[in-house]
Amino acid sequence: MRVLHTSLVLGAAGLAQSLTPLDTFYPPMLNETSYISNNSLGTYGGIYKAPTNGPTEGKPYGTYDYCSMPHPRAQEYELPAPIANRSTKGKLVYLEYLQRHQRRTPYNILPGGENQPYNCDNVRPYLYAGPSSQSGIQPIPMYAQTYQDPTNPFTPDVNGTCQYPQITVGGIQDGYQHGQDLWNVYGKKLDFIPKEPNDRVWFRSSDSALTQATAGAVLRGIWPAYGGALPLHQMVSSVDTVNEGYSCDAVSSTLSSLESTSEWKDHLSVTAELRSKLGSMLGATSSSWQDTFDHFSDNFQARLCNGYELPCSMTNASACVTHEMANEVFRAGDWEWNYYWRTNPYVVKYIQVVEGLFIGEILARLQAVLNGNSKIDYSHIFIHDGDIGPILGSLGINELRWPAMGSNIAFEIWETDNKHDQLYARVLYSGQPVETIHGKLDWIKLNQLIDIMSPYVPEDITTLCG
Incomplete structure (x- = not known):
C-alpha cells in the first residue's frame, strides 16, 4: 500500500521535490474531486512544458x-x-508495443481566436502515392505547405502555417529518439528486434496523419539505415477498431x-468558477468547452x-490564462480520464464498446503466442490517447492520468525453461511495470494476463451497440 505524501499541505514546489518519478504517475487521491481543487498539488510532479525543438524528456x-x-x-531498462x-x-x-502519437498542434482552436501564430514551416507533411511495383511510375515526393493568399477574403482563426492538428518538429524529433531508444533496448540489448x-x-496505425507521421519517425529511429518502404496497416475508417472508428450507439448512451x-x-x-473565468476570457462558453475539460x-x-505561451483574450491582452489556472485544468483532465476508464460505475461496458474489439485483437495475438502458432514476433501499433486509456483501464491500473504524448504500453512475452508454465508476461507502461489492482505486472503467467483483460472483450458487439 502506497502511503499518501504529507506534502499535500505543502506548496507545489515542496510537493514536486517529495515525489519520485514513479509517484507522478499514480496520484493516490485522484479518485477524489479534491485532487482538482487543491492548488497546492500544482501538476503533481508532472511536466507540461517543452521547447519548440526536441527531443525532450522529463x-x-x-x-x-x-x-x-x-x-x-537502455540506461534504465x-x-x-x-x-x-x-x-x-x-x-x-514476443513484443506488442502500443504508443500514442508524439507532440502536435491542438485539435481545439479557441472560439475567440488564437492570440499567437502557429508556424510549421519546419515540418514537411509528405503526401504522395505510388504503385506497388518498383517498375511502375515513381512519383515525386510532395509535401503540404500551408499558406495564406492575400486575395482570400476569409481570415483563418490562427495566423501561421500549421494545420490543426498536425505533428510538430518537436514531435518528429521525439519520435526519432523514441525509436532509437527502442532499438537500444530491444534490438541491441536484448537482440530481439531484427537488424532489418x-x-x-x-x-x-489509425487513419490519422498524426499516427502515420509518428510511425515514420519512430521506425526510422529503429532502422536509420533501412532503404526500403514498409507497410503501415490501417483499417477502413468506418469500421476501424481504434480511435472510435466504428459506429456504436452504446458509446454515446454509456457516456x-x-x-x-x-x-x-x-x-x-468544484470547477464552476474556473470554467466560467476561462469561458469569458477566451470566448469558450459553448457546451463542447464547458461540459468537460478536454478542449481546454x-x-x-x-x-x-x-514552446508557446498560455493564451490571452483576443479583446483584452492583459487577461491571460495563468499557470495556476492551467494546472487546475490539467488536474481536472486527469480526474476525468481516471473516471472514464477506471472508476465510473459503467466502466466495463464503456471499455467494451469503445475499445473492446481492439483489446480482442491484442489478446488474439497473445493467445497465438501461447498456442505456439504466432506468425509475428514484434507488433508496433500507433494510436491515440483514447485507445491507450481504455487499455490501461482493462489492465486495472491503480490511477490513470491522461495518457500523454508518446504514451506507450509494452507487452513483453518471455519464454522460460519452466516445464509447467513456460510463458510469462510483463507489461510496461511508459517504461515501468504497470501498477494495478492485480499487483505490479512485472512477471505474470501469460494465460493470467489474458484472463485479466478478457472481460473487456464483448461477446457480441453488434448486439451491445444496438
Whole structure:
C-alpha cells in the first residue's frame, strides 16, 4: 500500500521535490474531486512544458511528462527479476508495443481566436502515392505547405502555417529518439528486434496523419539505415477498431450515463468558477468547452509542449490564462480520464464498446503466442490517447492520468525453461511495470494476463451497440 505524501499541505514546489518519478504517475487521491481543487498539488510532479525543438524528456527519467512520456530506454531498462537474478532462464519471444502519437498542434482552436501564430514551416507533411511495383511510375515526393493568399477574403482563426492538428518538429524529433531508444533496448540489448524489417514484424496505425507521421519517425529511429518502404496497416475508417472508428450507439448512451452520476456533477461543481473565468476570457462558453475539460486541456497542452505561451483574450491582452489556472485544468483532465476508464460505475461496458474489439485483437495475438502458432514476433501499433486509456483501464491500473504524448504500453512475452508454465508476461507502461489492482505486472503467467483483460472483450458487439 502506497502511503499518501504529507506534502499535500505543502506548496507545489515542496510537493514536486517529495515525489519520485514513479509517484507522478499514480496520484493516490485522484479518485477524489479534491485532487482538482487543491492548488497546492500544482501538476503533481508532472511536466507540461517543452521547447519548440526536441527531443525532450522529463528529468529525472521516468517522470510523467505530458509533452513526451518516458519509454523503455537502455540506461534504465531492467530485465524481469527472475531473469536478472538467474533463478529462471528465459528469452523474450514476443513484443506488442502500443504508443500514442508524439507532440502536435491542438485539435481545439479557441472560439475567440488564437492570440499567437502557429508556424510549421519546419515540418514537411509528405503526401504522395505510388504503385506497388518498383517498375511502375515513381512519383515525386510532395509535401503540404500551408499558406495564406492575400486575395482570400476569409481570415483563418490562427495566423501561421500549421494545420490543426498536425505533428510538430518537436514531435518528429521525439519520435526519432523514441525509436532509437527502442532499438537500444530491444534490438541491441536484448537482440530481439531484427537488424532489418522482416516478415515477423507488423505495423499498424489509425487513419490519422498524426499516427502515420509518428510511425515514420519512430521506425526510422529503429532502422536509420533501412532503404526500403514498409507497410503501415490501417483499417477502413468506418469500421476501424481504434480511435472510435466504428459506429456504436452504446458509446454515446454509456457516456451520457456516466456523465449523469453524482461524482461527475460534483467535479463540474468544484470547477464552476474556473470554467466560467476561462469561458469569458477566451470566448469558450459553448457546451463542447464547458461540459468537460478536454478542449481546454488540449489547447493549453499543445501550446506549452511546443514552446508557446498560455493564451490571452483576443479583446483584452492583459487577461491571460495563468499557470495556476492551467494546472487546475490539467488536474481536472486527469480526474476525468481516471473516471472514464477506471472508476465510473459503467466502466466495463464503456471499455467494451469503445475499445473492446481492439483489446480482442491484442489478446488474439497473445493467445497465438501461447498456442505456439504466432506468425509475428514484434507488433508496433500507433494510436491515440483514447485507445491507450481504455487499455490501461482493462489492465486495472491503480490511477490513470491522461495518457500523454508518446504514451506507450509494452507487452513483453518471455519464454522460460519452466516445464509447467513456460510463458510469462510483463507489461510496461511508459517504461515501468504497470501498477494495478492485480499487483505490479512485472512477471505474470501469460494465460493470467489474458484472463485479466478478457472481460473487456464483448461477446457480441453488434448486439451491445444496438
